[in-house]
Amino acid sequence: MNQFLILCKQAIGAEFVLTDEVDTLPFVTDWRQRAVGKTLAVLKPGSSNEVAQLVKLCVQFSISIVPQGGNTGLVLGSIPDQSGKAVVLSLKRLNRIRNLDTANNTMTVDAGCLLAHVQAAAQQLDRLFPLSLASEGSCTIGGNLSTNAGGTAVLRYGNARELCLGLEVVTADGEIWDGLRALRKDNTGYDLRDLFIGAEGTLGVITAAVIKLFPQPKSQLTAFAALKNPEAAIALLALAREHCGAMLTGFELMSDYCLQLVKKHFPQSPVIFSSEYPQYVLLELSGHDTEASTAETLEKLFALAIERGIVLDVVVANSLAQSQSIWQVRENISAAQAAEGKNIKHDISLPASHIAAFISETDALLSQAYPHCRTVTFGHLGDGNLHYNVSAPENTKDTVFILEQGKINQLVHDNVHRHNGSISAEHGLGALKKEEILRYKSPLEIQMMRSIKNALDPQQIMNPGKVI
Numbered sequence: 001m002n003q004f005l006i007l008c009k010q011a012i013g014a015e016f017v018l019t020d021e022v023d024t025l026p027f028v029t030d031w032r033q034r035a036v037g038k039t040l041a042v043l044k045p046g047s048s049n050e051v052a053q054l055v056k057l058c059v060q061f062s063i064s065i066v067p068q069g070g071n072t073g074l075v076l077g078s079i080p081d082q083s084g085k086a087v088v089l090s091l092k093r094l095n096r097i098r099n100l101d102t103a104n105n106t107m108t109v110d111a112g113c114l115l116a117h118v119q120a121a122a123q124q125l126d127r128l129f130p131l132s133l134a135s136e137g138s139c140t141i142g143g144n145l146s147t148n149a150g151g152t153a154v155l156r157y158g159n160a161r162e163l164c165l166g167l168e169v170v171t172a173d174g175e176i177w178d179g180l181r182a183l184r185k186d187n188t189g190y191d192l193r194d195l196f197i198g199a200e201g202t203l204g205v206i207t208a209a210v211i212k213l214f215p216q217p218k219s220q221l222t223a224f225a226a227l228k229n230p231e232a233a234i235a236l237l238a239l240a241r242e243h244c245g246a247m248l249t250g251f252e253l254m255s256d257y258c259l260q261l262v263k264k265h266f267p268q269s270p271v272i273f274s275s276e277y278p279q280y281v282l283l284e285l286s287g288h289d290t291e292a293s294t295a296e297t298l299e300k301l302f303a304l305a306i307e308r309g310i311v312l313d314v315v316v317a318n319s320l321a322q323s324q325s326i327w328q329v330r331e332n333i334s335a336a337q338a339a340e341g342k343n344i345k346h347d348i349s350l351p352a353s354h355i356a357a358f359i360s361e362t363d364a365l366l367s368q369a370y371p372h373c374r375t376v377t378f379g380h381l382g383d384g385n386l387h388y389n390v391s392a393p394e395n396t397k398d399t400v401f402i403l404e405q406g407k408i409n410q411l412v413h414d415n416v417h418r419h420n421g422s423i424s425a426e427h428g429l430g431a432l433k434k435e436e437i438l439r440y441k442s443p444l445e446i447q448m449m450r451s452i453k454n455a456l457d458p459q460q461i462m463n464p465g466k467v468i
């Protein structure tokens, strides 16, 4: 192995080949600290050519590669296993914005650019790059594309796949595929770009991307609505779509228990309503006209929703600061739940028409099997994406309850499957759901995925043990 490391050092410089355990620890530790892997070395190339040279060396020495961006992934996809035989290939030094084309509304960026930097670069041009996640200060464009990340703006702009026009990829045999096309129409055979998006580093290494930009909205208004149940939230979503069209850019559901947790663990959070209600929706409208016209649309929507008995009460943020503090309540739910103790998470998606039935059925099944367990239900309802998390009953130790994880996952995921949903809406499969997915995808679908993997990575060196 010495020879391999010597050649890696020659290719990218000795300071970019980390082997000391202290240096490699952050790269092998999962974001949520659930797992710590082992690695032969962390390699930090500075260009696509260097990535290609390193992949060729890995092929030559039969060493597997775990590509890594910001290491914020939530399914154990970005860290190596315990074998210590894989290298971590960190893309973070590939962080240049290569090209800005305002006439074409596109930007070409290196894969290691932080999402927040890309958003800021777009803003400087008076453009919007709408992908938005709570991890945006740490995650990278390459990671976003490899996980087909979602976030809060999917409802209006789509997920990472829909925001990408072209890719540059270092293939599993170390060739550089230049697919950096900035075209909105290109029907010239199989869509190779789409194969690498969402592949979680199992087919090749994304080194750059052409991403889509949009006009910056002229006004943005946030409202927080109180509702009696998830059915009402679905009715509000339909009404908002009909009434506001493309102005609707955010629609987040959260149960009262989510709010109680946020209040408990973030006592400085704003008090939005003086009374408590069973469910809440955070709704955002973005307008390209004046703020007054966006406000008028919002007012009409809620007048109608209250008249029809869909909404019980509503608060519209009257300043940017109030809007930010309402969003902060939404963003703090995960942290508040973590502060309450360990919990069993599910990142699922369902057709909107099934969501209310799914929640009431699954809540009932869980409380039958685990009386008084607590469900923390929130998510990007506009995309049919729920974070359906389960915590221990108040009198049970979370470390004991967590032992039920396998059974609870199966109960929840079986019901997701019955409702034609997905067991991974936006986080991917990684190592965490690799086995679980076999229960829900048909053997034919798994076989087609295996064929693609074998065709593009015949030596099986790309991110082994993940996805498939």
Ligand SMILES: Cc1cc2nc3c(=O)[nH]c(=O)nc-3n(C[C@H](O)[C@H](O)[C@H](O)COP(=O)(O)OP(=O)(O)OC[C@H]3O[C@@H](n4cnc5c(N)ncnc54)[C@H](O)[C@@H]3O)c2cc1C
Pocket (backbone or CB within 6 Å): 031, 066, 067, 068, 069, 070, 071, 072, 073, 074, 077, 078, 091, 111, 132, 133, 134, 135, 138, 139, 140, 141, 142, 143, 144, 145, 146, 147, 148, 149, 150, 151, 152, 200, 201, 202, 204, 205, 206, 207, 426, 427, 430, 463, 466
């Ligand atoms: C607080 C928090 C909030 C989050 N919110 C959301 C959310 O709202 N929506 C959402 O979708 N996700 C969310 N995530 C999950 C995570 O941030 C996303 O999955 C993100 O896209 C991962 O980007 P990354 O650069 O950190 O990738 P990493 O974690 O480094 O890698 C993720 C996967 O992609 C592969 N990979 C990374 N870079 C490359 C590359 N250049 N080429 C090939 N493969 C690569 C890795 O091998 C791994 O399988 C959240 C995470 C946190 C911690």
